[in-house]
Amino acid sequence: MNPAHPYDLILFDLDGTLIETAPEIADAVNDTLRELGHAPASEQQITDWIGHGTRELLLQALAQAKQSAVEAERQSSGFAAIEARFGQHYLQRCGSRSQLYPQVRQTLDALRAAGVRLVLMTNKETRYTEAVLQAHQLHAAFDRVVCGDTLAVKKPNPAGIQSCLEQFGVAPERALFVGDSSIDVATARNAGLAVWVLPYGYNMGQPIEASAPDRVIDHIGALLAPAPALQF
Numbered sequence: 001m002n003p004a005h006p007y008d009l010i011l012f013d014l015d016g017t018l019i020e021t022a023p024e025i026a027d028a029v030n031d032t033l034r035e036l037g038h039a040p041a042s043e044q045q046i047t048d049w050i051g052h053g054t055r056e057l058l059l060q061a062l063a064q065a066k067q068s069a070v071e072a073e074r075q076s077s078g079f080a081a082i083e084a085r086f087g088q089h090y091l092q093r094c095g096s097r098s099q100l101y102p103q104v105r106q107t108l109d110a111l112r113a114a115g116v117r118l119v120l121m122t123n124k125e126t127r128y129t130e131a132v133l134q135a136h137q138l139h140a141a142f143d144r145v146v147c148g149d150t151l152a153v154k155k156p157n158p159a160g161i162q163s164c165l166e167q168f169g170v171a172p173e174r175a176l177f178v179g180d181s182s183i184d185v186a187t188a189r190n191a192g193l194a195v196w197v198l199p200y201g202y203n204m205g206q207p208i209e210a211s212a213p214d215r216v217i218d219h220i221g222a223l224l225a226p227a228p229a230l231q232f
């Protein structure tokens with residue numbers, strides 16, 4: 001137990017919580033669609049597909065462009081090659097139009113200095129997550145990174161959280177999830193954790209308040225600000 005902070009472990013979502021990634025994801029999707037001879041999708045539409053991992057987002061984009069079904073795209077023999085091509089575009093775009101949200105770096109550093117264990121828990125696949133973290137020099141900020149393909153299941157399955165609680169020897173009531181979507185809220189609830197959310201992120205076009213988080217905070221720095229609910 002860490003007397004300096006009400007939580008011993010904080011798990012963070014990535015896209016829309018720590019880093020604004022949607023603009024360059026949209027660029028990479030549209031690079032791919034154009035190459036295939038399809039019309040581009042709007043940045044807002046692509047933003048609303050964020051949440052279940054980059055492969056799912058690409059499948060949604062292809063299905064919309066071709067007026068087909070997501071499952072038909074998933075089963076298509078050409079999908080592996082399209083995904084590989086998308087990957088090249090995305091890795092090239094990484095860092096071009098993404099940016100850390102306010103106070104992210106300082107807050108992560110301060111929490112770490114206070115002895116809080118920090119985990120990044122994203123549905124984004126490992127190769128893309130690593131590229132984004134590298135582009136923003138954020139790879140050393142976390143004690144563990146759990147991506148959409150790290151385990152056999154991803155958010156909202158609680159297995160990732162449970163694995164971190166076990167690894168760091170932390171009880172659920174001493175851990176907090178910080179995210180931006182109903183998927184994050186469901187993940188936290190499935191593991192019995194408190195969950196705070198940022199309203200500026202990506203929640204599939206829905207207001208995040210509707211998923212009933214414990215707190216809505218304006219910026220990540222609120223994790224450090226004294227609040228009546230917190231015993232600093």
Ligand SMILES: O=C(O)COP(=O)(O)O
Nearest residue numbers: 014015051052053122123
């Ligand atoms: O890649 C996605 O679709 C979601 O990523 P996130 O879990 O960091 O929001």
